[in-house]
Amino acid sequence: xxxxxxxxxxxxxxxxxxxxxxxxxxxxxxxxxxxxxxxxxxxxxxxxxxxxxxxxxxxxxxxxxxxxxxxxxxxxxxxxxxxxxxxxxxxxxxxxxxxxxxxxxxxxxxxxxxxxxxxxxxxxxxxxxxxxxxxxxxxxxxxxxxxxxxxxxxxxxxxxxxxxxxxxxxxxxxxxxxxxxxxxxxxxxx
Amino acid sequence: xxxxxxxxxxxxxxxxxxxxxxxxxxxxxxxxxxxxxxxxxxxxxxxxxxxxxxxxxxxxxxxxxxxxxxxxxxxxxxxxxxxxxxxxxxxxxxxxxxxxxxxxxxxxxxxxxxxxxxxxxxxxxxxxxxxxxxxxxxxxxxxxxxxxxxxxxxx
Numbered sequence: 123x124x125x126x127x128x129x130x131x132x133x134x135x136x137x138x139x140x141x142x143x144x145x146x147x148x149x150x151x152x153x154x155x156x157x158x159x160x161x162x163x164x165x166x167x168x169x170x171x172x173x174x175x176x177x178x179x180x181x182x183x184x185x186x187x188x189x190x191x192x193x194x195x196x197x198x199x200x201x202x203x204x205x206x207x208x209x210x211x212x213x214x215x216x217x218x219x220x221x222x223x224x225x226x227x228x229x230x231x232x233x234x235x236x237x238x239x240x241x242x243x244x245x246x247x248x249x250x251x252x253x254x255x256x257x258x259x260x261x262x263x264x265x266x267x268x269x270x271x272x273x274x275x276x277x278x279x280x281x282x283x284x285x286x287x288x289x290x291x292x293x294x295x296x297x298x299x300x301x302x303x304x305x306x307x308x309x310x311x312x
Numbered sequence: 313x314x315x316x317x318x319x320x321x322x323x324x325x326x327x328x329x330x331x332x333x334x335x336x337x338x339x340x341x342x343x344x345x346x347x348x349x350x351x352x353x354x355x356x357x358x359x360x361x362x363x364x365x366x367x368x369x370x371x372x373x374x375x376x377x378x379x380x381x382x383x384x385x386x387x388x389x390x391x392x393x394x395x396x397x398x399x400x401x402x403x404x405x406x407x408x409x410x411x412x413x414x415x416x417x418x419x420x421x422x423x424x425x426x427x428x429x430x431x432x433x434x435x436x437x438x439x440x441x442x443x444x445x446x447x448x449x450x451x452x453x454x455x456x457x458x459x460x461x462x463x464x465x466x467x
Binding site for chain 2: 132133135136138139140142143146147149150151152155156157158159160161162163164165245246247248249250251252254255256258259262263266
């Protein structure tokens, strides 16, 4: 008959595991890195001409030191910004109050009408970062609404419900996030 | 009712602790999976703004961080928002050098995918932020990420 091996004492196993647990608690952080991803433009050459953009294609958003908004010279509010941007970027081929519309062909989508509108965002030195992010967020939300609408119309699903990455990409290409940031000027104090 | 009465000793049997290591290991694995290693010690107050249209940052190794906010040690560094690069406070003019160093630290193939994550305290003024952005543009670090917390609820 084989001799029984003595049982291994596992009492300290818990202590070892605790030690490792505490090590990981101390050395790691839990924050998931999320954020608004943007592409900066290269610095313009010194003698670059000011690009000539049709006034009707521009939506100028200005934020001042008191975090108050102005859209195309009229006072506005952050709560309606999303709807304003969405309305501005929507397709109205024959209305001179809206941006110029052009026909473009995209993979998977065919020939569709695309707005040439540009949202121009200008902040002063005294604007708070929190407000700036709120505005960026609202603009992005407006564009994502438009993308959802296009996806709904073409594929019968919202964009985030689409599975095929090609289709998602096609929608992103058709409705580009056209936000331009004005060159900063040294006004408005700290 | 004596049927239900226990026979023998009244001693409570010892609770078995043999499953304790398993429980602790489970906790350990949970923390190992959900957390990430600390990169630097943040020396500035860093309450990030909230936004709903956020994207997740992929490839942590290709992200370099710039922290901006009022220093935690008010007595020594004052209350004005400062820039923190790696483990020390820096000036706006040092950002270009920082970008170059970060770029040199990565593989050549990965260099064009480097994202600069701006972790900026929400009370900072845009003046400092646009100064930083101008420096990043000059340094050629065009891909940036305004680090924000995800706004829960309303979409």
